[in-house]
Amino acid sequence: MARAGAGVAAAILRNWPQFLELESSAEPPCAVILCGPGNNGGDGYVVGQHLSARGWRVEVLRELNHSHEGAAAHALANLPAAVEQHGFAMAATGHRPDIIVDALFGIGCTRPLGTEYLALFGAVAARPPRPATARWRHIPKVVAVDCPSGFDLDRGVFLAPEPPRSLDQEALTEWSTDESRRHIATDLCVTFHLPKPGHVLSALSGQRLEIVDIGLPGGAGKDAAALADLPKQPHALRLVDPVRGNRPKAFQRWFQSVTHLDKAAHKYQRGHAIVLSGGLGQGGAARMAARAALRIGAGAVTIAAPQSAVPETAAQINALMLRPLPDSYTLRGWMEDDRLRALCLGPGLGHKRAQEMVPAALWGKRATVLDADALSCFGEDPQVLFNHLHEDCILTPHEGEFRTLFPDLAAELHQSDRLTLTRRAAERAGAVVLLKGPVTVIARPDGCASVHPALRERAAPWLATAGAGDVLAGMITGLLATQDPHHRDILGAAELAVWMHVEAARQFGPGLLAEDLPDELPALMRALFA
């Protein structure tokens, strides 16, 4: 708690350095800290202690008749006399502060926030500004300790508060459509040790987030190896987050744990993957996917094209291999070759060919990535697809394809959280589902899931470019091809591919075309394997 509170105070000063020069002025910066009954409130007292020691005017609002226990009691007892303490009834009294700290409820918030708590923020923010202060100080910055109060850090949604009982129907409708009445809007959120799922899943995803090191060992946010080592338990949620700290070593361990490469292996032992391609003029997407599969580590990758597209494809490839694939009987025949480890269907495949080929590909029980047309072609009856899926499949829909396969779940996408919906989709499909977007969620049918944010310092908005998803499908296929068929880790391959996909995009920077992505991989791996 001592480190946590000190970290929040430091984050405030880092984010708003303009307050530093006011610290010894006649009008020092002012903070009102709203403290709750648990340890979140305790962190708030520590923040108050640090700001007060720097010369800030600090006021703590808390329930005066509540007695704390443990560390929070200690922190309260350590508050210097200069810190004013008032009950919540005094929220509207006094002057408007520069900073309002929300230390009411953090990770221990178990039920919707009562409206009396929400009203506290409005009351403090509506106080008259302190006379003789510059106008820029009239709008208080709101800082959340761990998360805004009332937020569910596991799911990334605000727990819907109960409406006040006094409201009539009209007022109730107005109340329930006004977001600002239902939760606290914050400018900065400071959390501890690691970001939690809720920080990246939805409502807070655009918000400034700082992570304070409180001295706990390990953790996925610091070291990707810790991510790889985490047990993949049902219902465990893993955060595929930046590899910080000792980057190369962590990445190496992570990569090796997913790919199972044997140094003495020949090309077919490194894994053979097949990417199915569409007809004449439709082969670009499959070629990009195939190139990505080869670049990321498959020993050999074959494009399977209809006869009509063979000359065109042959003219555009070198290291990639090419075989004509006239029909699904031929594909079934190829399944006799044990060296074939992974298949990718969808990019540029066309609905008709996808409908014919997907059942044959799934019959072979290889690791199979289904993307784009291989998903959308089952829009009329997704159950037909689900009936063919097996445990070594992964579906990689963007939101549109997700809507096609899971229309009822997609209807909830904007109210419920992406994590729950992706888990439900994976359970229904009986396969891993990877829902793409700036926040990518990957879920296994047993509930084990990962969240990968491409946000804040890892934002790569230029990745939203035509064909980027095809490349991702190829990268997953390539990683799966390297795996031992008896010990496949579909979720692991998807996590690593998604992370590398964003890293490759960040390495290239703006101006990226999807076809640049596979060729970014060698430099990325060189840097990370150094």
Ligand SMILES: NC(=O)C1=CN([C@@H]2O[C@H](COP(=O)(O)OP(=O)(O)OC[C@H]3O[C@@H](n4cnc5c(N)ncnc54)[C@H](OP(=O)(O)O)[C@@H]3O)[C@@H](O)[C@H]2O)[C@@H](O)CC1
């Ligand atoms: N390693 C760590 O864990 C670290 C944790 N740290 C800090 O501790 C924080 C977690 O502290 P915490 O567990 O005491 O929970 P907290 O959020 O203060 O709330 C619990 C209290 O609120 C009550 N309550 C809940 N919901 C309510 C509602 N809607 N309306 C009204 N009351 C409600 C609940 O009552 P009950 O449900 O028991 O009736 C209980 O009294 C965490 O966010 C971080 O800031 C850091 O110091 C660093 C290390």
Ligand SMILES: Nc1ncnc2c1ncn2[C@@H]1O[C@H](COP(=O)(O)OP(=O)(O)O)[C@@H](O)[C@H]1O
């Ligand atoms: N704003 C964004 N920031 C980072 N990545 C994004 C963003 N928008 C989309 N992506 C990623 O870009 C890829 C787009 O895939 P997709 O929609 O299937 O495109 P396509 O079908 O053209 O290949 C996905 O991997 C997705 O996660």
